[in-house]
Amino acid sequence: MTSTMDLIAKERDRLLQRTARVYGLSFTVVSLLCLSIPGSIDGLAYALALPLYGLVGFAQARLGVSRSLVWVAVIVLGGLGIIALACLVGAGPGPSGVSGIAQLAAASIASVAIVLTTEVHRRVVLGVVFVLVAGTEVTLLAPHQSPLPTLALLVLGWTLSTVIGFWISAAVPQAARRIAQIGRAHRAERHASETEAQRRQGARLLHDTVLATLTLLAHSGVGVAPEALRQQAADDARLLRQLRLGATPTPQSSGEYNLETDDEAVLGTTLESVKQRFGRMGLEVSWHGTGQVLLPSHVLDAFLLALAECLENVRRHSGVTEAHVTITDDENTVRAMVTDAGVGFDIEDVDAARLGFKESVVGRLQEVGGKARLFSSKGSGTTVVLEVPR
Amino acid sequence: MSTSTLPDESTLGVVLGRGRRRAEATRRVIREVAPRRASLGTGFIGVGAAVVVGLRAIYGFVWFLSQWNEYPDPLPALGAWVVLAGVLLATVITARVGGEQLPDWLFALFVGGLFTALVLDLWAIWPLHDIGRNATAAVTAGMALLVVVTLRRARDILIIDGVLGLTLAGAIVLNSSLAPEDLGPQITSLAFAVLPAAIGVVVVRGFRRLVQVELDRVLVQSTVQAPRFAVGMLASEELARLDLAAEELLEAIANGRTKLPLGPKTASSAASLATELRLHLIEGRRETWLYHAITESDFLGKSVTLVDKGSLAGLLDPQQRDGLLSTVWLLVSDTTKNHPTRTVQITVGPATGSVETPNGRRIDVPIVITTTGVPRNRVDPATWEAIRRVGQYADSTQNSSLRVDVHCLVANPADH
Numbered sequence: 001m002t003s004t005m006d007l008i009a010k011e012r013d014r015l016l017q018r019t020a021r022v023y024g025l026s027f028t029v030v031s032l033l034c035l036s037i038p039g040s041i042d043g044l045a046y047a048l049a050l051p052l053y054g055l056v057g058f059a060q061a062r063l064g065v066s067r068s069l070v071w072v073a074v075i076v077l078g079g080l081g082i083i084a085l086a087c088l089v090g091a092g093p094g095p096s097g098v099s100g101i102a103q104l105a106a107a108s109i110a111s112v113a114i115v116l117t118t119e120v121h122r123r124v125v126l127g128v129v130f131v132l133v134a135g136t137e138v139t140l141l142a143p144h145q146s147p148l149p150t151l152a153l154l155v156l157g158w159t160l161s162t163v164i165g166f167w168i169s170a171a172v173p174q175a176a177r178r179i180a181q182i183g184r185a186h187r188a189e190r191h192a193s194e195t196e197a198q199r200r201q202g203a204r205l206l207h208d209t210v211l212a213t214l215t216l217l218a219h220s221g222v223g224v225a226p227e228a229l230r231q232q233a234a235d236d237a238r239l240l241r242q243l244r245l246g247a248t249p250t251p252q253s254s255g256e257y258n259l260e261t262d263d264e265a266v267l268g269t270t271l272e273s274v275k276q277r278f279g280r281m282g283l284e285v286s287w288h289g290t291g292q293v294l295l296p297s298h299v300l301d302a303f304l305l306a307l308a309e310c311l312e313n314v315r316r317h318s319g320v321t322e323a324h325v326t327i328t329d330d331e332n333t334v335r336a337m338v339t340d341a342g343v344g345f346d347i348e349d350v351d352a353a354r355l356g357f358k359e360s361v362v363g364r365l366q367e368v369g370g371k372a373r374l375f376s377s378k379g380s381g382t383t384v385v386l387e388v389p390r
Numbered sequence: 391m392s393t394s395t396l397p398d399e400s401t402l403g404v405v406l407g408r409g410r411r412r413a414e415a416t417r418r419v420i421r422e423v424a425p426r427r428a429s430l431g432t433g434f435i436g437v438g439a440a441v442v443v444g445l446r447a448i449y450g451f452v453w454f455l456s457q458w459n460e461y462p463d464p465l466p467a468l469g470a471w472v473v474l475a476g477v478l479l480a481t482v483i484t485a486r487v488g489g490e491q492l493p494d495w496l497f498a499l500f501v502g503g504l505f506t507a508l509v510l511d512l513w514a515i516w517p518l519h520d521i522g523r524n525a526t527a528a529v530t531a532g533m534a535l536l537v538v539v540t541l542r543r544a545r546d547i548l549i550i551d552g553v554l555g556l557t558l559a560g561a562i563v564l565n566s567s568l569a570p571e572d573l574g575p576q577i578t579s580l581a582f583a584v585l586p587a588a589i590g591v592v593v594v595r596g597f598r599r600l601v602q603v604e605l606d607r608v609l610v611q612s613t614v615q616a617p618r619f620a621v622g623m624l625a626s627e628e629l630a631r632l633d634l635a636a637e638e639l640l641e642a643i644a645n646g647r648t649k650l651p652l653g654p655k656t657a658s659s660a661a662s663l664a665t666e667l668r669l670h671l672i673e674g675r676r677e678t679w680l681y682h683a684i685t686e687s688d689f690l691g692k693s694v695t696l697v698d699k700g701s702l703a704g705l706l707d708p709q710q711r712d713g714l715l716s717t718v719w720l721l722v723s724d725t726t727k728n729h730p731t732r733t734v735q736i737t738v739g740p741a742t743g744s745v746e747t748p749n750g751r752r753i754d755v756p757i758v759i760t761t762t763g764v765p766r767n768r769v770d771p772a773t774w775e776a777i778r779r780v781g782q783y784a785d786s787t788q789n790s791s792l793r794v795d796v797h798c799l800v801a802n803p804a805d806h
Contacts (some may be wrong), residue, residue, distance in 0.1 A: 006772055007607070007716070011600045019593045030581040034574040103578060136500060149531025156449045161440055168597070169439030175431025175601050183608030190612045191795030197626035199634065207671050210636055211664050217643070217652055218661035226650040240637035244630070360668075 012172035013067055016115050021064030023161065024111030028057050034100030035086065041097040042090025042232065048084045053321050056082070056108070063115065063244040069125065072112045073355040076129050079109040080136050087140035098145050106157030107136045113158055116254060117165035123141070130158050154202065203243055208305045210236045212312060228280035258328065264351070271327070274308055278323075283315040289327040295334060303334065304386045307360045310384045313357075316344025329390065336386045344376045350381070396702040421713035430601045432594065436540035440482050440624060443536050446586075454526040456736055459520070467514035469482070470507040470527035474534065481537055481731030492541040500538060501550050504531045508554065512561050521558070521566045525583075528558060532583030539590040547591050555584035603689060603723055610687045613679040614711040618704035620679055632667045639663065678704035681737070683715060693722050698738040702755045707799040708779075713779030714757070721774040721792070745799060751800035759780070759794040766792050 032053050036079050041049070055224045062267055064208035086093045093101060111135075116126035134154050138147045213236050216224055295303065307325070314323045320342040328335045360382075362372050370388035424700055451471055458464055485492055492500070511528040518524050532554045562568075562576050603631050613620070639660060641646040646657060680703040684690045696703075706714065714736075721734050737758040744751045757780065766787050777783045781798035 007719070008604065010770075010772070011604060013595075015596050015600055018596050021591075022592045023589050027581070027587050030577060030585070036578055037570050037573045039570045040574055079572060094574075095571045096577075099574030099578040103581065131450060133688055151448070154451075156445065159445060163438070163442055163445070164593075167435070167441070168593070170430055171434045171438065171597065172600065174434055175597075178430055179601065179605050179608050182605065183611060186609050187612035187615065190616065193626045194617065194620060200626065200629045207667065210640070211668060211671075213640065213665070214636060214660045214664035217639070217655050218664060220651040220654070220657045230646070232645050234642040237637050237640035238642070239642055240633055244633060244637065 006275060008172060013115075013118065015172065016118070016168055017064050017067070017163065020114040020161075021060055021112045023114065023164075024060040024063065024108055025057060027111070028053065028060060029109035030101045031103035031108050034096050034103060034281045035082075037096040039094050041086040041093050041098070045076050045085040045089035045303060048089070049085045052082045052085070053079045060111065063112070067115070067121075072116065072125070072129070075112055075135065076109055079104050080133065083137055085141055089299055092144055093141075098141065101137065102150070104327065105133055106153045108160075109133055110154075110157040110161045111257075112132060113161040114165040114168075117162060118169055126162065128279060134158075152384060166384060200243065205301055206236075206239045206243060208308065210240060212277075212308060214328070215312070224281045232277070232280065269302075271325075274304060274311070277308075278311050278315065282321060284322045285311060286322065286324050288324065295388070299368045299370075299388050299390075302364045302370065303336070303386065306364050306370075306372060307336055307338065308387050309357075309360045310386070314338065314340045314342065314382070318344075319385070332390060333387050334390055338384045338386070339381065341381045344378050346378050347374065347376055399776065409481065414498065422482075430605070432715075433500070435594060435597055436485065436537075437541055439536040440478075442586075443478065443534050444532075446465065446533050447474070447487055447530050450526045450530040457524065457526070462517045464514060465508045466684070467527060470510035470514065470531075473503055473510065474507040474527050474531055477507070478537060485538070485541055487692075492538055497542055497546070504550075504554065505557075507531045508557060509553065511563075516565060519566055520572065520575070521562045522572065522579040523792040524577050525558070529579050529583040532558070535587035538591045544591045544595060547587055550762070551584055551587040554579040555580065558583055598787070606688050607719060607723075610683045610690065611712075611715065613686075614708050614715065616679040617621050619677065619701065620682055620704075628666075629670050630668060632663060632772040634665055636667065674689055676799055679711060680704075680706075680714070680738075689723055690718060693733045694718055694734045695733070696738070697735065699737045700741070702739040702741060702800075705753070705755065706798060707800070710780045710798060710800070713776045716776035717759070717773055717794075720770045720776060721759075721761060736762045744802065747799060751802060753802050755798045755800055757796040757798050759792075760788060761791045761793065762789070764792045765790065 033047060035049065054077040056075050059071040059078065062068075063071045063075065086097055087100055112129065113126055116122040116129070122160060128379050134151065137154065138150050141150050176347060190283060209232075214230050215231075216229065216232075266331075275287060278285050311323055311325075314320075318340045320340055322342045323338060326337045326339075328337075355375070357372075365386060368385065368388055372387070373385045374382070375384075376382035454467060454471060461467060462800060477500055479497070481492070484496060508528045508531045511525055511531075515521060515524040521528070532551065535547055535551055535554070542740065558580055562580065566572065566576055568576070594633060639648070639656075643650065643652075652660070678701050680698065681696055684696055685695050703711075703714075718734055718736065722732060737760070738756055742754050742756060744753050746752075766785070769792055773787075777794060777796060781796045783794050783796040785794045787793065
């Protein structure tokens, strides 16, 4: 992706610029310190050099955030101006002055080399700038210090900052390649994670029987025969183990739901298992109407889940131990009517508690294009109508 | 019959807290994926630092040889160079072989070597009473800290650098003339000894930050290929963990290890298990790639908020996603450090209707990007190019910060 390369180049430039800034500013300060020692350079030269130091420092700070070569030029010309002032005005620099000039030429100005390594035209600028600075300094300092040590320090300073520049430029793409490798591995991992989550979430029937059992347990299993609950727990644990071992659990004779992943599944056998399940928990479910209906498996899932959720509500809240489920179907719709003769409730009163119904019944049916309607009033039982398309 | 939610399974609190917790857990996982993310590529930087120190050492050694006749007794100074060279070589080799690590005892040995070189060199030039002009190995010893700048924490380097500098400064004050004509060379030597390591620390820190930002970006980039609704990186692990916990609980009940009826503690753990499981099953798939990208990222997570009620971000194709992610990245990462007040809010949708395009009917999903602390003229030019990949846009200024309205055309999922 080109944008990735651009971003990396940008990051690299930013790092180079910041390096150049901290490098340059540090030595500018040291150089100024040396020139500020009394007698190191002529007083007038010092007074004239001070604003130039300000200029160089400002340009170095700007260099930290800007790629523009203008700031490089300001640093170089400002630095050379200071050297010229120190050497040409008055009696010329004393020993401390020479130190300050050396700091300026070999480190402070040399810091621009760090940002001049990335492209050919910048490298050309680097060469020109080095020759300019070296020529000026060696010539102007010649009366005060022999050219050899001056030049040696200059070469060292400029070599070091150039090496730093090249090295950072090379290190960033290298790191970026390693990071890209990690990114690829991460993408594969995200994909695997997604697939695995899909597999587990896909086992919704299994999870719903597990959830129903867990909900019973959350109430300490009160109201259910311990033996039945243990049996239920054993079935569910076995299915979960199968899921964990990578299989999509298959229905067993004692299983609660038909967990086939065929495109179409028969409603009848699965209804029977729902009935058994509630029978164990003490709710007698009477079935009426159609026994055998073919439904796409995801629709069947949603339908059964919603149905089981309704029956669970009857078991827990109606106060009766019997419920009636009537299944009817026409060419477009399969409909289940769950009725009980229990205590009922006022629909206006259950706003706060709606969430469960919405999520587990209405939400599920809507996902497969179905709907649910609820009728109840205090003292006259409850009826829920569930509809799914065929 | 009644509609019911069990009070102990009321999950609103859990829902509210979950996103953040999950995001943090995900970041933890990502950190484990790249356990040494900070050290990525610093090996190369370390070699570069060694090269720089090597060049400096050659210069210093040549300077020392040229001064040979000035010394009353050059042997201690020569000894200093031998010690320094030995320590540097040993450290560079150990670091290479030992996988870019420097245990404490080796670091102590390294520092001991540096101080030995410093003391030997000072001893040799003490009678000359001008440390600034004559110190060679002592100055190089300070810079030699650069060799370990990638191997140790910044604090270690800076402390040792400081102590070395103070030692050198103390020796200069005790031994050398501080007259104006001599002060300059003293300051110069001190600066050449102390500053390189300090600058090195700053550079390495910058480099590590770069690596971290880049890694964060690349990891988040993987969401671009995600399906319309995705689970986060952690979802399957969490689901597996919950499934296992449920299995163990049910198993214990089935084989009678846990007695019925359950005690209140087990009952409440069953309740919370059911709650968490339900949340993962029902809600896990409602989040889009963009939500995951933002919550999983250290950098975006801090300053980007997303409003996407219809989960429409999921409809964007990979190119549009890449553009949107790059845009946000450029707006936020540019100055994370200097402007912590920069924030970005992305509002996706609601869809405004469909448009006929050469590629078929498309839904127009408006995306509004509002920002704080991002002046229009400070926006990176690459940002516009990135936004263009999302769709047609118009930019304006709102509360003196950038606002972009993008018309993003996406395929209608109902057409497939």
